[in-house]
């Protein structure tokens with residue numbers, strides 16, 4: 001990686017904090033997971049014999065609870081071009097209509113941003129709770145198992161700003177914009193993002209994502225994440241965190257994997273406490289089973305963000 005001048009380091013802090021998107025070409029879908037058996041049986045209580053006997057079956061609809069792991073690449077242009085990943089874990093409750101229309105409620109259980117030059121931006125819990133859950137109503141599933149394709153509705157993640165037409169309207173560009181509001185209720189405009197140990201940025205963000213994929217197993221969908229993020233820094237706790245920077249979407253390196261987690265059709269069942277629903281606590285308790293040993297993280301590659 002190219003060396004950055006010291007003043008660039010702080011610029012990076014800010015960008016990292018703000019950037020919630022992704023940059024490059026993921027391997028083919030099957031490459032992200034090991035075999036189905038190892039994924040869904042590995043950490044469960046069933047013994048090896050049960051695992052081998054376990055069969056997955058296609059359901060008549062996607063209804064139920066799913067976990068989606070999203071790896072979205074964004075290119076950050078600060079002197080040189082750097083790649084940053086937003087790796088988010090969503091818990092999604094799906095209702096499917098007879099024609100395949102999908103209503104999906106998205107809870108963000110985790111939002112992790114990769115560090116930029118060793119500085120990591122963090123999403124405070126107050127921010128996360130103020131934004132989610134979100135609902136999309138324009139998703140769709142088409143085709144007949146096992147040849148089914150999925151598209152999500154536009155997942156509109158608006159932080160600290162309201163819009164009449166979120167897909168179309170321009171982002172605020174001045175602190176006086178009346179669409180900005182103290183969404184996380186901390187007394188500061190917009191939402192507050194922690195930028196390493198350096199400072200807090202008070203900002204607004206719009207992230208629009210469409211997930212397009214195909215079912216590769218009765219309990220699994222994989223595909224691409226088409227995502228664009230825009231940010232507006234309203235203010236900051238220190239001047240160094242108040243500068244805005246250019247970021248670029250990078251769909252070629254943005255990917256998602258999604259698994260059913262409600263036990264239907266032989267899928268893993270994360271409803272540990274038996275209350276007929278899956279929550280983020282249960283998802284996070286099973287986090288290692290779901291992804292760490294089976295999912296290939298797309299590694300940062302700053303060269304993938306270079307502009308020839």
Ligand SMILES: [Ca+2]
Nearest residue numbers: 182188189190
């Ligand atoms: Ca605020």
Ligand SMILES: [Ca+2]
Nearest residue numbers: 271273275277
């Ligand atoms: Ca439960």
